[in-house]
Amino acid sequence: MRKVYKSFFILSILVFIFTTPLLAENEGKIDKTTLFKWSIIIGGGALGLAACVGAYAQSRAISKACDGISRNPGAASHIRFALIFGLVLIETLVIYVLLVAIIIFFVKWGKYI
Amino acid sequence: MEEFEHSLFIVELFNKIFSPPLAYLLNLIGIEVAHPDKLIPPHVVMSIIVMIVLIIFFGLSSRKLKIFPSPLQNILELIIEGFESLLVDIIGEEGKKFLPLIGTLGLFIFFSNILGLIPGFMSPTSNLNVPVGCALVAFIYYHWQGVKKHGFVGYLKHFAGPIPWLAPLIIPIEIISHFSRPLSLSLRLFGNIFGEELLILIIASLFPFILPLPFMTLAIFTGLVQAFVFVVLTAIYIAGAVASEH
Incomplete structure (x- = not known):
């Protein structure tokens, strides 16, 4: 399974590297509509990616905490404290991406072109 | 985010009463005001409301304390003991003296988060200025407590780490991590x-009045958890600043 992840990661990096010159072709004639389109695509995509990874990390944390509580119910309060704390710290990263996406959406692009 | 701001009734009322005298006072100092009738922004009005609620509720109910507590006093003692046990868990027995600031921060943030769920009000914490204020208070407070405990030079030695010849490597990392704390908090x-x-607003535009209700129930939990995390992080920072290295 690990190998599949690794090859997928390398493949995606290669795709990004080789498609960059294609995107840079019409760099000179960039206008407001394409910039707005790309900002929406990138903001939504980044938020989706962050939500995916954050949900995976949270699910791992919750499953481990459930394991710990079922093995030793006496430590439930300590484990719950650490669980909620860690969940919020993971969630924070997704929230950062949400803020960046909101800024990308609502910035007045017309001012800066 | 000017598109989302609509005028709230209470903010307008507040501005109608307090804006003209404030604008007059500012004019006396020499500051020209562009909109004399919209001087006080909504988040300031809302945080003043939260302050008034906190002062009246907690101030009046702690006037006459009894040995056999009334139901209200029971609730208050539960809240205070919760904060106190949290501080003792994290900082240790000396953590009880930080209760006033930590408790005030936690209660203010919790009530601010909850206030946004009442129709006609907004959360003051949904404007960036209010969380930045709270985080800066926490930031300055824990540095001050560290300086008070160890002395200025002794506190600066915290930043250098345990090994002297690694200090040039550690100091920049420590400084960056300390300055990222209020940023991440706020x-x-x-x-x-x-x-x-924003979520409640978007959901309400799909199907008003009914569909936002489960999300608002979730928002109560979110507000509680965020206030809790703010308090716990501040306590951890204070514990890091006050801890003696042995």
Whole structure:
């Protein structure tokens, strides 16, 4: 399974590297509509990616905490404290991406072109 | 985010009463005001409301304390003991003296988060300025407590780490990590509450009055958890600043 992840990661990096010159072709004639389109695509995509990874990390944390509580119910309060704390710290990263996406959406692009 | 701001009744009322004298006072100092009738922004009005609620509720109910507590006093003692046990868990027995600031921060943030769920009000924490204020208070407070405990030079030695010849490597990392603390504190609180309100707004535009209700129930939990996390992080920072290295 690990190998599949690794090859997928390398493949995606290669795709990004080789498609960059294609995107840079019409760099000179960039206008407001394409910039707005790309900002929406990138903001939504980044938020989706962050939500995916954050949900995976949270699910791992919750499953481990459930394991710990079922093995030793006496430590439930300590484990719950650490669980909620860690969940919020993971969630924070997704929230950062949400803020960046909101800024990308609502910035007045017309001012800066 | 000017598109989302609509005028709230209470903010207009507040501005109608307090804006003209304030504008007059500012004019006396020599500051020209562009909009004399919209001087006080909504988040300031809302945080003043939260302050008034906190002062009246907690101030009046702690006037006459009894040995056999009334139901209200029971609730208050539960809240205070919760904060106290949290501080003792994290900082240790000396943590009880930080209760006033930590408790005030926690209660203010919790009530601010909850206030946004009442129709006609907004959360003051959904504006970036209020969380930044809270985070800066926490930031300055724990540095001050560290300086008070160890002395200025002794506190600066914290930043150098345990091994002397690694100090040039450690000091920049420590400084960056210390300055990222108020940033992450304030942005976490702001992002959560703002995202929650944005979500409720979008859901309400799909199907008003009924569909936002489960999300508003979730928002109560989010507000509680965010206030809790703010308090716990501040306590951890204070514990890091006050701890003696042995």
